[in-house]
Amino acid sequence: MIYILNEDASKAIITMKGELHKYLIKVRRHEVGDVLSLRNQVDMKTLYQYEITQVDSKSLELTLISSSIQEVKSAKRLHIAWCVIDSKSIEKVLPTLSEIGVEKISFIYCKRSQRNFKLDFKRFERILEASMQQCGRTTFIEFDTYDTIELFIREFPETKVFDFSDNVLKESSHFQTVLIGCEGGFSKDEKLFLSSQEVFRLDTPMVLRSESAVVAVASKLLL
16 A cells, blocks of 8 residues: 555544454554555545554554655546446456556447446546556546437547457557557447547457456556
């Protein structure tokens, strides 16, 4: 764990109890004198250093020793437009997309998206919190939704499209907005609408699942 998200970070003295106390003392084996890094979700850029000054069986006390501005985020920007798939599949790859450095995900209800898939952004954020504390990232992935591909492309006309194509994504390629379909790909009408956009594929003979494609494309563009 690179840092701990705590709403009391910035206070001169903090007391930790419950599961976090058990994790830090029994799992991580911290003791008096150790220094921990904390951040507060209200001001993620600031890193607070605390020293453990007291430990007992149910709580530990931390004393603030320093604070500094230390923002950690990707040097590149990537906005993924992702046709909605099963939320469980999305949740499995969210930590990876956070670690890779994806800045924003717009979920689109495409023709082949099942409308019964409900997106719980609050749950997504809780998943991201755990990932960010592990990898050190200090910015949350932004989320929003669009009802159709047409609405999204009209707002982001420079969007590139991941689909079957002769155009293989090059190592040197860099663009900021990419559209990735759901299981089954784009409908005939959607393909027709997207025919004026630049389309690319990855250099593989295998057909990727939607979540695999999102991770692969993000890795190629950001890492």
